[in-house]
Amino acid sequence: MKKKQKVGVITLGCSKNVVDSERLMNQLINNNCELTDDPEKAEVVIINTCGFIEAAKEESINTILNAVEMKKNGSLKKVIVSGCLSERYKSDLEKEIPEVDVYFGTEDYGGILKELGGELKYELLGERVVTTPRHLAYLKISEGCNNPCSFCAIPLIRGKHVSRPMEQLVDEAGLLAQKGTKELVVIGQDTTDYGIDIYGRRNLAELLDRLSGIQGLEWIRLLYAYPSHFPKDVLEVIKNNPKVCKYLDMPLQHISDGVLKSMRRGITSRRTREMIDQIRQAVPDIALRTTFIVGYPAETEKDFNELCEFVKEYQFDKVGVFTYSVEENTTGFILGDPVSEEVKEERKAILMELQKEISLAKNRELIGKNLRVIVDGFEGSRKDGYYIARSMKDAPEVDGEVLIPAKEKLMTGSFYELKVYDCNEYDLYGEVLRI
Numbered sequence: 001m002k003k004k005q006k007v008g009v010i011t012l013g014c015s016k017n018v019v020d021s022e023r024l025m026n027q028l029i030n031n032n033c034e035l036t037d038d039p040e041k042a043e044v045v046i047i048n049t050c051g052f053i054e055a056a057k058e059e060s061i062n063t064i065l066n067a068v069e070m071k072k073n074g075s076l077k078k079v080i081v082s083g084c085l086s087e088r089y090k091s092d093l094e095k096e097i098p099e100v101d102v103y104f105g106t107e108d109y110g111g112i113l114k115e116l117g118g119e120l121k122y123e124l125l126g127e128r129v130v131t132t133p134r135h136l137a138y139l140k141i142s143e144g145c146n147n148p149c150s151f152c153a154i155p156l157i158r159g160k161h162v163s164r165p166m167e168q169l170v171d172e173a174g175l176l177a178q179k180g181t182k183e184l185v186v187i188g189q190d191t192t193d194y195g196i197d198i199y200g201r202r203n204l205a206e207l208l209d210r211l212s213g214i215q216g217l218e219w220i221r222l223l224y225a226y227p228s229h230f231p232k233d234v235l236e237v238i239k240n241n242p243k244v245c246k247y248l249d250m251p252l253q254h255i256s257d258g259v260l261k262s263m264r265r266g267i268t269s270r271r272t273r274e275m276i277d278q279i280r281q282a283v284p285d286i287a288l289r290t291t292f293i294v295g296y297p298a299e300t301e302k303d304f305n306e307l308c309e310f311v312k313e314y315q316f317d318k319v320g321v322f323t324y325s326v327e328e329n330t331t332g333f334i335l336g337d338p339v340s341e342e343v344k345e346e347r348k349a350i351l352m353e354l355q356k357e358i359s360l361a362k363n364r365e366l367i368g369k370n371l372r373v374i375v376d377g378f379e380g381s382r383k384d385g386y387y388i389a390r391s392m393k394d395a396p397e398v399d400g401e402v403l404i405p406a407k408e409k410l411m412t413g414s415f416y417e418l419k420v421y422d423c424n425e426y427d428l429y430g431e432v433l434r435i
C-alpha cells in the first residue's frame with residue numbers, strides 16, 4: 001500500500017472559502033492522503049487564500065511566506081497555494097514567491113489532486129469534511145456575482161453568478177444533517193440571485209423551504225442578501241417557516257445617495273429605507289445584520305454624518321464596519337484613495353461606538369426574557385468557565401454570544417431554553433431553564 005501523504009489545509013478568508021476547503025479535504029482523504037491540522041506534522045501544506053481586500057491579502061502572503069520558510073527548513077516537502085489571492089495574482093506570485101511548488105486558482109480541486117498523484121472523484125463533489133463544529137455547517141448555494149459594485153474585486157476573482165442545482169443542494173444538506181448538522185448557514189456572494197441563471201427566476205424562497213424539510217436541520221440561516229433585488233417571497237418563508245431563522249444579513253454598505261450611486265449599488269437611500277421598513281413590517285421580530293464601508297472615495301463628511309444618522313434611526317441588531325480598500329481593476333479604482341487611513345479609522349470607530357450603544361440597549365431589553373439557544377462549545381475552567389451559545393439572532397463567528405455559567409453539564413450542539421440575566425454591549429448571560 002502506497003504510504004499516505006500527510007496534508008495540512010490552511011483556510012483563509014470567508015465562509016465560502018471554508019466550504020471550498022472542506023470539499024477539497026474530502027477529495028484528499030479519498031486520494032490516499034491523511035489530513036492534519038498541524039502544519040508541523042504535514043508533508044504538504046495547501047493554503048486556500050483570500051484576495052478580497054488589502055488586509056486579507058497581507059494575511060495570505062504572510063501565511064505563504066511562513067510555509068515557504070518551513071519548506072526551506074525541511075519540515076515541509078511541498079507548498080501549494082490556491083484560492084482568491086492566487087486566482088487574482090497568479091503570475092505576480094509565481095515571480096515574487098517562486099519557492100511555492102504550484103499556484104492554483106479557486107475550486108481547482110482536480111489540479112491540486114493531480115499535483116499530489118491523485119484524481120478528482122466527481123461522485124464525491126457533494127461531500128465535505130466539515131471543519132465547523134459538528135452541529136453547524138455552511139451551504140454555498142452559488143458561486144460568483146453579477147453585481148457591479150465599484151469597490152469589489154470578487155466578480156474579477158469568482159466570475160459571474162452561477163447557482164448550484166437545487167437537487168444537489170438538498171442532497172448535500174441531507175448528508176450534512178446525517179452527519180449531525182442542526183444549523184445550516186446559507187451563503188453565496190449574493191444569495192438573493194439564487195436561481196436567476198438556471199431557473200430563470202429568483203427562487204431562494206423555494207430553496208429555503210426545501211431545506212427546511214430535511215430531518216435533523218433545526219435552524220436555516222440566510223446570509224449575504226443583496227438589497228436592490230431582494231425577493232419579497234423570502235420574507236414569507238422567514239415569517240412562516242419555524243426552521244428558517246428570523247435573521248437576515250444584508251450588507252448595505254452606505255446610505256447616502258451620492259455614495260450609493262458611485263458604489264454602483266443599484267439602490268437609493270429612499271428605497272433602502274422602504275425595504276428595511278418592509279422587512280420589519282413582514283417579520284417584526286427579525287434580527288437584521290448589515291455592513292458598511294467608510295472612507296469610500298466619494299464619501300464626504302456630510303455623507304458620513306448621514307450614515308451615522310441612518311444607523312441611529314434604523315437601529316440594526318448587528319453591524320460590521322469596513323474601511324475602504326482601493327482594489328485595482330475594480331471600477332472604483334480610478335477614483336483613487338483620497339480619504340486618509342486616519343480619517344477612515346476615525347469614521348469606523350465613530351460608527352462602531354454608535355452601534356455599541358444601540359447593541360447594549362437592545363441586549364438590555366432581553367434581560368428577564370427566555371431564549372432558545374444552541375451551545376457551540378465551552379471556554380475557561382470547569383469552576384468558572386462558560387458555555388458559549390447563540391440564539392437565533394446570532395450568526396456564528398460574526399455576531400455576539402450567549403454565555404452560560406458552567407453550573408450544570410450541557411452538551412455542545414444541543415438546544416436549551418434559558419433566561420437572560422445580564423448582558424454587555426455584544427453578549428448576553430443566561431441561565432438554563434430546562435435541560
Ligand code: SF4
Pocket residue numbers: 145146147148149152153154155189190226
Ligand atoms: S454583491 Fe457587490 S460586494 Fe458583494 S460580492 Fe457582489 S460585487 Fe462584491
